[in-house]
Amino acid sequence: MADPVTLPTPSPVRKVARAVKDSKAPAITRAAAILRLLGRSERPLGVQAIAKELGLVPSTCLYVLRALAEEELVSFDPDTKRYALEAGVLTLARHWLRRDPFNDLAQPHLDRLAARFGLTMLGVQAVGLDHMIVVAMAQSGSGFQLSTQVGSRFPALISATGRCIAAFGDYPVAELKARFDQLRWDDPPAFGDWMEQLRQTREQGFAVDEGQYIAGATVVSAPVWKGAGRPVHALVAIGIGAALGRELGALQAALVEAAGTLSGQLGGGA
Structure with a gap:
């Protein structure tokens, strides 16, 4: 293992x-x-x-x-x-859970994708540009295990999820640059390259981080909308890059489909 x-x-x-x-x-x-x-x-x-x-x-x-x-x-x-x-x-916690149905609606999607692709799935909530919080999680039981838990917080702009938050948030470039400079990566991208990745994220509807945040790990994220404006949540898949191999394309498509279905359930849309 x-x-x-x-x-x-x-x-x-x-x-x-x-x-x-x-x-x-x-x-x-x-x-x-x-x-x-x-x-x-x-x-x-x-x-x-x-x-x-x-x-x-x-x-x-x-x-x-x-x-x-x-x-x-x-x-x-x-x-x-x-x-x-x-x-x-x-x-x-009970008051929050009753107010926000994301967790209950996202969990079946996370469980299904974790089992299908043998990886770790997260449902996260973004709090502006301050941080993101893990609010739901599913693991496949395979050899790869991600050491995190519901309630964990991470910088809002880190990894693939951060690209989604920045790409669909319409934030000033200067503000993004100031936040970006504070991030810690295993293999940090140049800011210019990262901005180009934001453009690609807007075009394709999802973001990919191949070993830049965590060496050897591939992170794929798709935004989830609850209404008009900036996306509040995202679905995130994390697996060993080499193990994903040919399934990466299928994972991306399945993640975008699940995020789109979930957005519809929550009354939102891109």
């Missing part, structure tokens, strides 16, 4: 420090960072561990944790002095 491939993510300390500095509501930014950390941790964490991981002052971290506990978003074990997510976060 092949080793899992892990999607690279920016340092949590650098991300939180920059977000707190730029935020007009730093307490909320710190609270969100703590919730995300506890959400991806396999065990409860103490104040010192949380503060160290996120680059926060321990006293400030404790203050935020106590506020989150009061709101029943985190729990505190007085015996171990550690914190974990509390069931209150499920209430927020």
Whole structure:
């Protein structure tokens, strides 16, 4: 069985420090960072561990944790002095799931494509040019496994999905360039080449990243519309480039068809 491939993510300390500095509501930014950390941790964490991981002052971290506990978003074990997510976060999640049908509608498409092509499928939601969030996922059970999970966040313009976001978003070139310069790739494209890839994405209705984001991996993405304007979601396929071989064309066609069907189900269209 092949080793899992892990999607690279920016340092949590650098991300939180920059977000707190730029935020007009730093307490909320710190609270969100703590919730995300506890959400991806396999065990409860103490104040010192949380503060160290996120680059926060321990006293400030404790203050935020106590506020989150009061709101029943985190729990505190007085015996171990550690914190974990509390069931209150499920209430927020249920409200969001009822409001956005993308997950339920996308899952059958993801399951079918993952099984047919033997790869990892993701459903992602774009939040402007800030980031994209994995909101649905399917794996084939084959040798290739992608180490990510629902709720993971990545820079909005990275890889094939980023090309879709930029290509169909009608963003100023200067803004795209500033964001592009901050991206981290295994084999980064030149900005001029990337802009040409955006033009191709608009023409063909999907984007491909062949080993530039993750060496050896091919990523194919097709946008999903919920209405007029910029696409909010995308379907993403990730597999070993050499293994896809002749099936790449069939995968592209199947992904575009699934994205088009899903857009219709959501009341949108390109």
